[in-house]
Amino acid sequence: MGAQVIIGEEAATRKDEELEGSGASAQELITLNHVHKIYQMGDVEIHALRGVSLHIKPGEFVAIMGASGSGKSTTMNILGCLDKPTKGHYYLEGQDVSKLTKDELADIRNRKIGFVFQGFNLLARTTAIENVELPLLYLGAKHSERIKRATECLELVGLGQRLHNMPNQLSGGQQQRVAIARALVNQPSIILADEPTGNLDSRTSIEVMGVFQYLNRERGITVALVTHEPDIAQYAKRVVVFKDGKIKRDYLVDDPRSASEELESLPPVDVDETEDDE
Numbered sequence: 001m002g003a004q005v006i007i008g009e010e011a012a013t014r015k016d017e018e019l020e021g022s023g024a025s026a027q028e029l030i031t032l033n034h035v036h037k038i039y040q041m042g043d044v045e046i047h048a049l050r051g052v053s054l055h056i057k058p059g060e061f062v063a064i065m066g067a068s069g070s071g072k073s074t075t076m077n078i079l080g081c082l083d084k085p086t087k088g089h090y091y092l093e094g095q096d097v098s099k100l101t102k103d104e105l106a107d108i109r110n111r112k113i114g115f116v117f118q119g120f121n122l123l124a125r126t127t128a129i130e131n132v133e134l135p136l137l138y139l140g141a142k143h144s145e146r147i148k149r150a151t152e153c154l155e156l157v158g159l160g161q162r163l164h165n166m167p168n169q170l171s172g173g174q175q176q177r178v179a180i181a182r183a184l185v186n187q188p189s190i191i192l193a194d195e196p197t198g199n200l201d202s203r204t205s206i207e208v209m210g211v212f213q214y215l216n217r218e219r220g221i222t223v224a225l226v227t228h229e230p231d232i233a234q235y236a237k238r239v240v241v242f243k244d245g246k247i248k249r250d251y252l253v254d255d256p257r258s259a260s261e262e263l264e265s266l267p268p269v270d271v272d273e274t275e276d277d278e
């Protein structure tokens with residue numbers, strides 16, 4: 001992977017000093033200022049977000065939690081430039097994106113955001129490497145460049161041996177790692193994941209969290225992920241809890257769990273998913 005800011009730990013320890021501030025700052029990656037989102041359903045207004053202010057610096061690893069309907073996905077959609085605030089401002093790397101047109105948002109999304117979804121959202125009948133290449137195709141990258149970067153990203157998530165497998169030839173955890181590689185390939189400013197372990201068993205969830213931790217700790221990549229599971233949130237460095245469209249708590253995790261250490265202490269599985277069976 002190319003250059004990514006590697007200031008992870010430092011940013012995380014400095015960050016708690018000013019979680020409450022409301023102005024956008026140059027060193028912030030994401031700034032939500034008093035964001036409201038109102039969905040109009042016929043005559044009914046649904047107030048999904050009621051004044052959310054959130055600041056994320058480069059190198060952070062944030063878990064977003066909260067009850068169903070509390071506004072987590074709405075927030076992720078706004079952060080990912082899939083949707084716009086009804087009121088308030090969203091600054092991404094200092095740029096106010098709340099007022100951009102649909103096309104401008106799509107452009108920012110392609111260049112700055114990597115998405116990972118609960119259901120993987122891979123194209124069937126399309127190999128791992130072709131799935132990962134896709135965002136680069138939209139950016140107009142040359143074939144050789146696409147192959148090179150897609151291969152690098154698949155290697156980064158431990159799937160260097162699986163470049164030409166179709167999704168249905170991969171386990172759930174491997175498919176999610178392909179999705180993570182696809183999210184990485186455009187060298188985004190942030191990876192946003194909405195319940196990335198929601199469809200996975202507990203061991204596979206730890207493996208996938210291990211990939212996020214590796215990318216965050218070793219590569220300095222900023223990650224924000226939604227989870228319902230308190231155990232999963234403990235792999236992050238910071239937890240933000242939503243309630244009724246507002247942030248109820250925002251705290252640093254004292255001693256985040258380490259997925260790689262936990263995986264070492266688990267009994268081995270019969271087939272090592274990361275290697276070709278031989």
Ligand SMILES: Nc1ncnc2c1ncn2[C@@H]1O[C@H](COP(=O)(O)OP(=O)(O)OP(=O)(O)O)[C@@H](O)[C@H]1O
Pocket residue numbers: 039040041046047048066067068069070071072073074075
């Ligand atoms: N497109 C939409 N149109 C109308 N209402 C919506 C829309 N999307 C979300 N909502 C409503 O906004 C509120 C917040 O929804 P959101 O999807 O953000 O919740 P969530 O925290 O992600 O919940 P879950 O944990 O169930 O995924 C809910 O009341 C929901 O019904």
Ligand SMILES: [Mg+2]
Pocket residue numbers: 072073074
């Ligand atoms: Mg949701």
